Amino acid sequence: MTERTFRIILGAVLLVALYFDWRLVIYGYIVVLAFEGVTNWRIPTLVSRLQGDPAAGSACALSPGDQARINFEAERALRLVVAAFLVVSYILFNKDLWFFPWFIGFALFGAGLSGICPMVMGFRWVGFR
Amino acid sequence: MISDPHLSARADNDVQSSLSTKISVIVFWFMIVAGMGISFSLLHNSEERITTDYIGRANGLAYDLESFLHDQELLSAERIEQELQGLKLQYRAEAIEVNLNRESYLHGQRRPDQVLFARGFDFHPMGNKSMHRDGISYISFTPLHEAVAQERKQVLIYMGVVLLSFGLSLHWVLRRILTQPFQRMVQTAKSITHGETALRFPEDRNDEFGFLARFINKALDFITLKQGELREALDKVRLSEASLRAEKTLIEVTLHSIGDAVITTDAAGNIQYLNPMAEKLTGWKIDGVRGKPVRQVMQLIDEEHRRSVENPVEACLRDGHVTGSVEHVVLVRPDGSEVDVVNTAAPIRSEDGGPLIGAVLVVHDVSRARRMAKQLAHQASHDDLTGLANRREFERILTKAVTSAESGSNEHTLCYMDLDQFKIVNDTCGHIAGDELLRQFAAILRGRIRESDTVARLGGDEFGILFQHCEVDVARRIAEGLLLRVKEFRFVWKEHAFDVGVSIGLVSISSSQQSVTDIMSAADVACYAAKEAGRHRVHVYRLDDDELKQRHGEMRWVSRLNKALEEDRFRLYCQRIAPVADINEGNPHYELLIRLLDEEGKLVPPLAFIPAAERYNLMTSIDRWVVRKAFEAFSANAGIVSGWRFSINLSGQSLCDETFMKFVIDSFRQTGVSSEQICFEITETTAVANLTQATRFIAVLKGMGCRFSLDDFGTGLSSFGYLQTLRVDYLKIDGSFVRDMTSNPVNRAVVEAANQIGHAMGMQTIAEFVENGEILRVLGEIGVNYAQGYGVAKPAPMEEILAAASQVVQRRSTGT
Numbered sequence: 019m020t021e022r023t024f025r026i027i028l029g030a031v032l033l034v035a036l037y038f039d040w041r042l043v044i045y046g047y048i049v050v051l052a053f054e055g056v057t058n059w060r061i062p063t064l065v066s067r068l069q070g071d072p073a074a075g076s077a078c079a080l081s082p083g084d085q086a087r088i089n090f091e092a093e094r095a096l097r098l099v100v101a102a103f104l105v106v107s108y109i110l111f112n113k114d115l116w117f118f119p120w121f122i123g124f125a126l127f128g129a130g131l132s133g134i135c136p137m138v139m140g141f142r143w144v145g146f147r
Numbered sequence: 148m149i150s151d152p153h154l155s156a157r158a159d160n161d162v163q164s165s166l167s168t169k170i171s172v173i174v175f176w177f178m179i180v181a182g183m184g185i186s187f188s189l190l191h192n193s194e195e196r197i198t199t200d201y202i203g204r205a206n207g208l209a210y211d212l213e214s215f216l217h218d219q220e221l222l223s224a225e226r227i228e229q230e231l232q233g234l235k236l237q238y239r240a241e242a243i244e245v246n247l248n249r250e251s252y253l254h255g256q257r258r259p260d261q262v263l264f265a266r267g268f269d270f271h272p273m274g275n276k277s278m279h280r281d282g283i284s285y286i287s288f289t290p291l292h293e294a295v296a297q298e299r300k301q302v303l304i305y306m307g308v309v310l311l312s313f314g315l316s317l318h319w320v321l322r323r324i325l326t327q328p329f330q331r332m333v334q335t336a337k338s339i340t341h342g343e344t345a346l347r348f349p350e351d352r353n354d355e356f357g358f359l360a361r362f363i364n365k366a367l368d369f370i371t372l373k374q375g376e377l378r379e380a381l382d383k384v385r386l387s388e389a390s391l392r393a394e395k396t397l398i399e400v401t402l403h404s405i406g407d408a409v410i411t412t413d414a415a416g417n418i419q420y421l422n423p424m425a426e427k428l429t430g431w432k433i434d435g436v437r438g439k440p441v442r443q444v445m446q447l448i449d450e451e452h453r454r455s456v457e458n459p460v461e462a463c464l465r466d467g468h469v470t471g472s473v474e475h476v477v478l479v480r481p482d483g484s485e486v487d488v489v490n491t492a493a494p495i496r497s498e499d500g501g502p503l504i505g506a507v508l509v510v511h512d513v514s515r516a517r518r519m520a521k522q523l524a525h526q527a528s529h530d531d532l533t534g535l536a537n538r539r540e541f542e543r544i545l546t547k548a549v550t551s552a553e554s555g556s557n558e559h560t561l562c563y564m565d566l567d568q569f570k571i572v573n574d575t576c577g578h579i580a581g582d583e584l585l586r587q588f589a590a591i592l593r594g595r596i597r598e599s600d601t602v603a604r605l606g607g608d609e610f611g612i613l614f615q616h617c618e619v620d621v622a623r624r625i626a627e628g629l630l631l632r633v634k635e636f637r638f639v640w641k642e643h644a645f646d647v648g649v650s651i652g653l654v655s656i657s658s659s660q661q662s663v664t665d666i667m668s669a670a671d672v673a674c675y676a677a678k679e680a681g682r683h684r685v686h687v688y689r690l691d692d693d694e695l696k697q698r699h700g701e702m703r704w705v706s707r708l709n710k711a712l713e714e715d716r717f718r719l720y721c722q723r724i725a726p727v728a729d730i731n732e733g734n735p736h737y738e739l740l741i742r743l744l745d746e747e748g749k750l751v752p753p754l755a756f757i758p759a760a761e762r763y764n765l766m767t768s769i770d771r772w773v774v775r776k777a778f779e780a781f782s783a784n785a786g787i788v789s790g791w792r793f794s795i796n797l798s799g800q801s802l803c804d805e806t807f808m809k810f811v812i813d814s815f816r817q818t819g820v821s822s823e824q825i826c827f828e829i830t831e832t833t834a835v836a837n838l839t840q841a842t843r844f845i846a847v848l849k850g851m852g853c854r855f856s857l858d859d860f861g862t863g864l865s866s867f868g869y870l871q872t873l874r875v876d877y878l879k880i881d882g883s884f885v886r887d888m889t890s891n892p893v894n895r896a897v898v899e900a901a902n903q904i905g906h907a908m909g910m911q912t913i914a915e916f917v918e919n920g921e922i923l924r925v926l927g928e929i930g931v932n933y934a935q936g937y938g939v940a941k942p943a944p945m946e947e948i949l950a951a952a953s954q955v956v957q958r959r960s961t962g963t
Contacts, residue, residue: 036300131171
């Protein structure tokens, strides 16, 4: 499984959960992303390894290249940031930031479809791996 | 078309994340942002709108309910329930409650957070206005926040689906009109880059891509055409390059293997190239001198004056033509060592007559040739044995001295020397010892002269010194000092030791002298005079010197003798050697004597010209003449002289002449003269002075049957040891002892001793100068075997003796 596919799944799951207002699903979603970000046991990587494809690449096109200055993977940072955004916008300030989880869902879905993830690109531009 | 792997790799990477991706990014993110914006605008004041909607629906529902109640004749609960159900669905209310006549009808579920509207109404059942009733209705709608949330979801999902569809459609369209043709072009470009040069961009479109494709295709065709031309040109260039490389290799190999140093410079005279020989010759490496001025590497100086000479490259670049080297140029290396060189610089032009672009300098190492030339010059001007100057060099220097003296301001002195005992050393110890004596004597001479003087070996044991700017008196003192030094010197060779003497003749060289020949002759004469005066002394040449005049007189004899030999003006005389016991007995034995018939027909005795002939090396010629004439006469009168014996005098020069013995042997063979008839006389002095040659000569000719006499015995050395070496048959006692032996008892004793020695050694003795019968008688008493002199017979022309003998023979044959 590639990160791109996983991002499509993430976006779709988030949008469905929001639509049907499956709060527990969204909480679990946040937990899974936080777990991936903290442990770096990312589902696409694990699945790829289980499938015998150790070189699961990044989903993001327009990669800036291997010029990492920070020893932290951009995909891992993406998980943490998404989880944090969801905690803030869905749990803490949902009344004011009700649109933000939707934005995250559409953004993840669009990034998966287009193969372009601006946040990962930004992280890599900053210096993440 | 040439495929560039670097270009293709870079292009592939760029294209991967290029246009389609960017379009996707732009489209999707534009849609997301636009959808969010549209959604926000649509959801703006959604609560108010919903509330208004609720109000409208509540009013409508209340009106419909009131109308329903107006028309009803009989209100039943069932009918009201049916109506409420219909109104609830129609106005999407969650619950409707109606209170009529204290009865309440509720349809739907009531929740606390629902939006509740109360509407009162009154109606007249069946239209009967007299029947008035009133009631109130409570209409509950979905709670406002739920309605807003639902609206948001619907808007967002709707917008998401619409914009996603729009985005996909837009992406498809963009892909069709932009990305796809672009990628086709990119793919074509990749294929062309990878070598499919025949491929062309698709020209089927009429848009910008079609235009670009046609433009690029034309450009490609043009490039292909030009590429073909360039390839042809490149092939030619490669051929030319290969040819040039081959020529370059040839030139480099030639330059590397050439024996001369080759240096090339640019037009400014800065070095561009050194071949290995040039590096070896100059002591510089090309990396160290490239770009440096040639004069820095080629430091040339004049060999003699040690001054810098102009570098030929500079002259060549300045004058523009080939420049040769001046002679005797020396190249100074960085380590200070020097090499004799000759060099030639030639200009290099870009084309015939074109501007100068540099110069090539060819340098040839002539050290060896110059060293050999110097060596040859030294050998030509010096004596190998002693290392001194030879006669030629000495005469050259002497000529310069004579020239410098002609002005009268300079006076020089010529010293002519002759070693006194050289022949004795040479003969008794061999040539090696003689050579060593000459070397040691040369070393003595070197130590006695100034640097400005010249010492030379003039030949044999003769040496010369030219004292430059030295008066004859000063030279005399130097020569006397030399005599003392030589007197102290003893030449030792193995067990032999010799006292060596030197006779020195001095001649002043001044303006009065005439020529080098005259000066050399005068010095020779002075040296001879010193020798004659008792050896080991100095004799200074003076114009009024009688002795020297005599020597000059002898010198004049040279031409007379040569002329006499040419004109055959010598005559042979014979003097009888008879047995002392009875002078009329025995086979005739004659000594051949020579006379010269001068230009006026007068006979000249031998004493007048023999000394000159000996001094000027004419004795061999005279001896040959005697042998030839005598043998011819003997051969012509073989019948007459049969049994006769003739004594022929030989000089020391003939003994030393290697060819003379062969001449004698050939003469015997050619004339048929019996060797037993011939007795050769050698003086004691000559035999001792040329002991080796004399011994060999005697041994060979005695082997053939000839006999030998030792002439003038008693006047030579006191030692008689050599008599055992010289295997002679006769001992001729010198006439100076015989002449007055009758009145001089000492001479008589000498004659007796000589006679006894001769007999003791198995020789027969002959007394010379027997002038009367008294001497003959005394000789008889002493026991001398033969006598010769006027007392026996006077010398007579050989022709007369032969004629007389012929008459005797004829008389005998005729019996008269």
